[in-house]
Amino acid sequence: MRIAVVAPSCPLTREAAGTVEAIVAERGDCELSIHPQCFLADGHFAGPDEARLAALREVMADTSVDAIWFARGGYGSNRIAEAALVDLPEAARGKTYMGYSDAGFLLAGLHKAGLDAAWGPMPQDVLRDGGDTAVHRALNWLVLRDTSALEPHLQDPAMAFNLTVLSNLLGTPLEPDFTGVDLLIEDVSEHLYRIDRTMFHVAASATIRKVACLRLGRVNGVVPNDVEFGTDEVAIVADWCARAGIEFGGRADIGHDARNRVVPFARH
Amino acid sequence: MRIAVVAPSCPLTREAAGTVEAIVAERGDCELSIHPQCFLADGHFAGPDEARLAALREVMADTSVDAIWFARGGYGSNRIAEAALVDLPEAARGKTYMGYSDAGFLLAGLHKAGLDAAWGPMPQDVLRDGGDTAVHRALNWLVLRDTSALEPHLQDPAMAFNLTVLSNLLGTPLEPDFTGVDLLIEDVSEHLYRIDRTMFHVAASATIRKVACLRLGRVNGVVPNDVEFGTDEVAIVADWCARAGIEFGGRADIGHDARNRVVPFARH
Secondary structure: OEEEEEOOOOOOOHHHHHHHHHHHHHHOOOEEEEOHHHHOOEOOEOOOHHHHHHHHHHHHOOOOOOEEEEOOOOOOOHHHHHHHOOOOOHHHOOOEEEEOHHHHHHHHHHHHOOOEEEEOOOHHHHHOOOHHHHHHHHHHHHHHOOHHHEOOOOOOOEEEEEHHHHHHHOOOOOOOOOOOOEEEEEEEOOEHHHHHHHHHHHHOOOOHHHOOEEEEEEEEOOEOOOOOOOOOHHHHHHHHHHHHOOOEEEEOOOOOOOOOOEEEOOOO | OEEEEEOOOOOOOHHHHHHHHHHHHHHOOOEEEEOHHHHOOEOOEOOOHHHHHHHHHHHHHOOOOOEEEEOOOOOOOHHHHHHHOOOOOHHHOOOEEEEOHHHHHHHHHHHHOOOEEEEOOOHHHHHOOOHHHHHHHHHHHHHHOOHHHEOOOOOOOEEEEEHHHHHHHOOOOOOOOOOOOEEEEEEEOOEHHHHHHHHHHHHOOOOHHHOOEEEEEEEEOOEOOOOOOOOOHHHHHHHHHHHHOOOEEEEOOOOOOOOOOEEEOOOO
16 A cells, blocks of 8 residues: 655645654555655745646556545645646546545545545644544555544545535535535634634535535634624534525534544545 | 615624714715614624614615615624515615625625615724725715715726625525626735635636626735745736636725725616
8 A cells, every 4th residue: 555645735844744654664554655745835835836736646647656645734725626637547546535624625626526535634633632643543544444433423425524615615616516415514713703604605505405414523723703703613503504404413523633533535 | 865774794883873973964965874783782793683684674674764874894794685685675676785895795685686785885984094084985975976986997887895705605695697797806804825715716606707807906904824825915816817717907996994985786
């Protein structure tokens, strides 16, 4: 099992890379190939669009690569996602693509193109409290298809997205078909009024209204309102689901933290 | 000319209300009726949804009211906009509706329903530096149809939106037809990476791609990125316009400040 790491959004830190390489060496059940593009920096991004796209296209076309693991989130994968999916090489199929947060733009497009996308922890997560567990969980899915890595209440088919990313991919060429999907959402570092506004937008979408149910992961690091918003994220999501006729399925075990579980988009 | 003030988003302050009332008294060319709902508070909002909706519906149906002026932005008009437009009373027609920022959700829906919506300064703006000028500008349009209040390079038909609000109303029942429109956008208190992500979303919209051109107002109070984003708001908007085949028309004289000009959505 050979896993290639590329960074379509923000750069991977050397510290995270070294720690993950040590974990992989100790496991001995896979080989990790961290693309040098992961360490580029161009303003906010892990190198310019061209470099991030070229690295991704390179590992997608590499027949020796079994899985592609996105290094970290941040922002930027949407800038290259459409181009990454043009004239897909045959070798791009049969690989698993894993990441979350901003990588959701790519997961959506890859899944829509028929490739095997999965929400799950990323290499940069190793620096979180308990991050080694998160990295093992991701590898346990990629290498061993260990079902204990999965979000425990998944109903096939399932998808998971950062809510803000989901909102921003609706109506774009990356938007997948949500019909019948167990849709898991989470968010991080947002004001509750933004969560409410984003749920208004997402719940109005005709395709989102076709999900089997919507479940809420953790909303971490809520930014305080200058006036208390007056309700919480569970009430917000349940309210917009009720207004839109979407089944609210309760909580989900995903989020921007080390406990984040794996959600394969393909049936498993 | 009788102008009713209601607050579909956040509460109006007593200080702003008093200052605007004094300006109106001094002008002597119109009558201002500040609805008591403007001073309600329910968490983040100027009263619960029901109270904000009821006040808006009341002044829409009031035949003695010639114009409806939204008190301030913040967040919340989207929560009542659809309901405000159901079974429109005949008296709702022939009035001008003015506001900006979060009120854009209402302006979009009102314009779509054939009513006379206009982007322009709001009562709460009076507390900004130079805010009395902004309030006079709004009143000069509402009362006198003074064209010097208008954004100086408008091409009929025109619309103006806060970019984040625009992004969140796409795909909802509030989305108007942008075909052939001189579309002005602005934003406030956002990170540049968010402006970039929102432009990705907006520029991908099939209906936005039908605008005559897109022009950029001021992007005030940009929140610093932890890493410099590496470009600015003009380059960001021009870039997404170029990618999407949208004509970028340069700058526009609107923004979250006292210089904010009026943009009538109806032909003028």
